[in-house]
Amino acid sequence: MKSITRDGSKWVPEYLAAIDEKICIGCGRCFKVCSRGVMHLHGVDDAGEILGICDGEDDDFDGELNRMVMVVDHAGRCIGCGACGRVCPKNCQTHVAADQIAA
Ligand code: SF4
Numbered sequence: 001m002k003s004i005t006r007d008g009s010k011w012v013p014e015y016l017a018a019i020d021e022k023i024c025i026g027c028g029r030c031f032k033v034c035s036r037g038v039m040h041l042h043g044v045d046d047a048g049e050i051l052g053i054c055d056g057e058d059d060d061f062d063g064e065l066n067r068m069v070m071v072v073d074h075a076g077r078c079i080g081c082g083a084c085g086r087v088c089p090k091n092c093q094t095h096v097a098a099d100q101i102a103a
């Protein structure tokens, strides 16, 4: 597959593959710049277990919530624009270039 920009220049998408939940601070910046719904904030308990997606402002998972992290839950939607990586203050994302992924 050959990817190009509008002017015909070569473009290699860099897909978001993973977020290190131990480093992520759940700031939400990546979510705000992503137009594709690739990742969502999830709650984490004291033991580090993922409790589920945070879909309400006062969702504390019955008191179990310790912190929030961003989870890549729809990786297949990513178009590899790289915007999420540019705004992340913790450099906790892993991106994979399209030409490094086996067809
Ligand atoms: S690379 Fe672009 S499309 Fe993919 S998750 Fe990041 S912001 Fe969304």
Ligand code: SF4
Pocket (backbone or CB within 6 Å): 019, 023, 024, 025, 026, 027, 028, 029, 030, 031, 069, 070, 087, 088, 089, 090, 091, 092, 093
């Ligand atoms: S921008 Fe980085 S630190 Fe902030 S929620 Fe996204 S992955 Fe986590």
